[in-house]
Amino acid sequence: MKSRNLIIGGALSALFIAAALISFAWTPFDVTQMNIPAKLQTPNSTHWLGTDHFGRDIFSMIMVGARTSIAVALVAVGIGMGVGVPLGLAAAERQGSLLDEVIMRGNDLVFAFPSLVIAILITAVFGPGAVNAIIAIGIFNIPVFARLTRGAALPLWQREFIMAARVAGKGASRISLEHILPNVTNLLIVQGTIQFSLGILAEAGLSYVGLGAQPPLPSWGRMLADAQTMVSFAPHLALIPGGAIILTVLGLNLMGDGLRDLLDPRIRVERT
């Protein structure tokens, strides 16, 4: 059951990541190429997933859209990890200090804000676009990783191997980097997958309201926005991008669950 989650989730995620990567080199049709005579076709042998109202190939758009979604979510997770993990490590290093207090209260504050509202504010002020969407989603990943890292690092600081490293004359920052970080990596990977899936949902939401990736770059969220007025006579326009989002997020969530079962020693002990 446990490894089944990992296998199904991994396969689904790999499928969409592969589609995104292949789209750099090849797509069945040019996604910017309009072909009005072939508009609104349902799936057929030429257009595997049909065409949209401009006659563009939906399969190709899903492939390129996967690239947009994955890139935005991945960089947003990168921002969260890149800033959040060092902050969490620093807070754990100096537990109870002013620095720790400032970092953790700052995190609480970001946590208290409805992320979508702030994302909308940022994109409203700085203009819609994939980069601003990345920043907006990334900011809210920071406290998640900072809290997780601090929480996991604190008990490690009491362990004997850390004492040994201290006795050997290593400084706190070096211990954090060389001994604490490798021991929290598993947790970070699991959380990373979850944040990645949330990032895909957030990107789709922002693109749907026109604040994410801009035309002519296809994105799943905007494909859904375009489909909205045509859903009664061409439901495939909404079903296909929606299905792509659900399968990707489901795949990442299942993979996160599977990885947690595999990597979290507490769950491993419970199972054995």
Next chain:
Amino acid sequence: MLRYSLKRLLSLVISLIIASLVIFLVIEVAPGDPASFMLGINAQEDTLNALREELGLNQSKLERYLSWTSNMLQGDFGTSYTYRTPVAQMVADRLWVSLPLALYALALSTIIAFPAGIYAASRRGAPGDVAVMGATQLGVATPNFWFAMMLVLVFAINLRWFSAGGFPGWDEGLFAGLKALTLPAIALALPQAAILARVMRSSLLDILNEDFIRTARAKGLSRRQALWRHALRNALIPVLTIIGLQFSFLLAGSIIIEQVFYLPGLGRLVFQSISQRDLIVVESVVMLLIFAVIMVNFIVDLAYTFVDPRLRSRT
């Protein structure tokens, strides 16, 4: 208890001050001059200056921040650059759609999640549990605006049970209003219900492993009786946190859902204001939403101390 409440109150005030500062600064760096926007590109410089003076745009940033916050505290959110009407009035009109929608969705999410979570926990590992957990995985992965479109397709376009969008207003009667909000509320509630059901299940399962449940079972209570009489109440604490957090998701989520259903709520107001660069409206609505979320979190924190006696004695 009093010390704890005061500490939380202080943290609430600090959060609100920082939130207002962040929003003010973000809006400050926004490109464009509201006066030129309101009067158009052909406006004379002296007319522009007069309007800037009227709007207080010539004051220093600090003065503007202080006047914005103090006016807000008195219920004055400024005047919309586009409509030239008080923002407070615009917000109040739309709140009558957004707030009932969020509350309706919260009620639906709780009504769906509680039985689902309890059912799954009481049949751990059985097919019923696997089915509920599978459904919640799907619910968590589904974007609510896509689900909303599917609801429109099935229940509005095909079955014609509901209208595809719009809001008749509460003047048309409670039933008409609630009917118009039903599909949006279901769309908003589904992903939240999935999360809540998972939390309910795992919280109940944790409690069912506690010693006092074993004691209750040893006294002769069946598993179901122990669950209903002892476990459920104790399992509610983490569930309460999530319900509090969900309110913020529902308020924020309603911004997008209102777009799908063309509901005249705060969400549509924000997007209209964004497209018209009416940043004073954006600023006020965002501040109001954050205020609501921070207040709800504060109330949930205080509610804890009532639900959990251990917290009362600790504080």
